[in-house]
Amino acid sequence: MGLHEMLTPRIEIDLEKIAHNAKTLIELYGSKGIGVIGVTKAVCGNPDIANALVKSGIRTLADSRIENIRRMLNAGVQAQFLLSRTPSLSQAEAVVKYADISLNSELSVIEKLSTYAMDCDRTHSVILMVELGDLREGLMPSELEETVTRVLELSGIALVGIGANLACLAGVAPDAENMGHLSAIANDIERKFALTLEYVSGGNSANYNWLVSAIDVGRVNNVRLGESIYLGCETLFREPIPGLYTDAMTLVSEIIESKTKPSLPCGKICQNAVGNVPKFKDRGEIRRAILSTGLQDVLVPGLTPRADIEIIGASSDHIIVDAKTTELQVGWELEFDLNYGALVSAMTSLYVNKVPSDRVNAHEYCELVEQEYRRHVQLLPTIEIKEDHSPLLSLNESGFNLIFEESVKEDYKYMVREAVFEKIGRISKRLDKEDKTLIMRSTWRSFEHQRLLWEERVEALEKEYPNKQIEEIEELVSYFIAPPSKSMHATGGAVDALIYDLKNDCVMRFGTNDGLKINLNDKCYPYHPYITPEAKTNRKLLIGLFEEEGFVTDIKEYWHFDYGNAAWAIEKGRERAIYGIIEA
Ligand SMILES: *Cc1c(COP(=O)(O)O)cnc(C)c1O
DSSP states (O other), X not given: OOGGGGOSSEEEEOHHHHHHHHHHHHHHHHTTTOEEEEEOGGGTTOHHHHHHHHHTTOOEEEESOHHHHHHHHHTTOOSEEEEOXXXXXXXXXXXXXXXXXXXXXXXXXXXXXXXXXXXTTOOEEEEEEBOOSSOSSOBXXXXXXXXXXXXXXXXXXXXXXXXXXXXXXXXXXXXXXXXXXXXXXXXXXXXXXXXXXXXXXXXXGGGHHHHHHOSOOTTOOEEEESHHHXXXXXXXXXXXXXXXXXXXXXXXXXXXXXXXXXXXXXXXXXXXXXXXXXXXXXXXXXXXXXXXOOTTTSOGGGEEESSSOEEEXXXXXXXXXXXXXXXXXTTXXXXXXXXXXXXXXXXXXXXXXXXXXXXXXXXXXXXHHHHHHHHHHHHGGGOEEOOOOOOEEESTTSOOSEEEOOOSSTTOOOEEEHHHHHHHHHHHHHHHTTTEEEEEEEOOOOHHHHHHHHHHHHHHHHHHOTTSOHHHHHHHHXXXXXXXXXXXGGGTOEEEEEEEETTTTEEOOOSSEETTEEOOSGGGSTTOTTSOXXXXXXXXXXXXHXXXXXXXXXXXXXXXXXXSSHHHHHHTTOSEESOOOOOO
């Protein structure tokens, strides 16, 4: 997590809500035999969103722009890609290279696609768009037969379907009549040319009302959905679709001025920044707040405040609101719903941070961890030690299958209390069966050893940050290394461990480590949401092994486990620990 992700303006993207919407729509359309292509153009091919769609079961992603398709490909999004805007001649080569399918309405373009497809020995799939009344893209029905004939003759091109797009330009509603027409055209082509069309792609989010009222959807077996997935509404009347979230996207802006001022301007009124001559209502003196967001960030008229306030104007960098009775202070954040235009503009603006919910949650998670850590620090002195005087035993001499990380302390014996010794033995045996070995990083440490560790880390950080003051360095170190008398490692009940994977001959990846070297940052917090799925699985394995043996996992370090000592007692809700400090 970086604090920059909490900057404003930002658009917070709730990936779980988007996934829920996608799954619900897949089921709804699926119940009538219609498959869903996810359209990513409104979100500029944002890879986090694309992955959420793929995880929800969408296999084809459509975007109007090759740049966005490349963005998703570069991010490793696993899907088939469709270019939804008729390709331009000048981009034909890139279209063949990056898109698997494209929607087309010009023969000359398809011919160009064919040339490039042959050049690179590929087959590019084509869906022919048919004009059904909205008068944007599409072949006129009269030119269809000849076009199909020509397309079928082209090498490197596969005709995989026909499609239509309504409601986008003229607002023409998809209905039984025009969808019936599309079905008839599909049947006609299949019969005349003795082929099967894989896709009969009926439209976009505007097809919802037709879908729910249709008794028979005819040959239509596909739709391309964007807005209804992101904003949870159909697009003919912008009514919410039952069961969908309409608040998956949130624009967050920040107050930079809050004052009581008149509601009417003073002076002769001419044009403003955007060329309008504005009119204002006289409401007397009002509380006016200014937000650090403007037309260069988002299409302001497409915003709806979630609080009871009113947008009364905007220029390129400011939004002015009437706070009404809402308390607004400088530095506070305000949330807004976005319509489609606002969403597109905010996702496109360089100035708006795009923050997926897992990162928002990461911020919350880290705060919780730190809160919990402060609670522990306060509780530590209240824990009574009822020392059980069990001896320290050396793991080096145990004969267990273990790997020992090199220690700053010469002749380090990897000592632990007797019960811990036995637990490590059992964990070692369990890992043997999985072709893995426990790596012991550190166990009991004398005060002298702990001091060595502290000094070593200070030295390393001094080298890394030559400009930092020593106080700053020590604070950084104290974040992860305790002073000698406070370290749980002085009790013989603490164990630092990682796992070695014998099959792949490497230290397993836990999200912050490169082999044995661990980068100390907040992703070391055991359940940090923003680590890779592999790291999550590996942490689960490591933590599971220790917790099943009665250890507790450290609040901040996924590799540190405690048994019997004060940290363990706090976490287990006990009043007494059984292992106190052994100094040397
Ligand atoms: C934008 C677009 C879509 C998706 O439209 P939504 O209203 O966002 O569902 C589908 N098909 C084509 C051709 C488009 O241009």
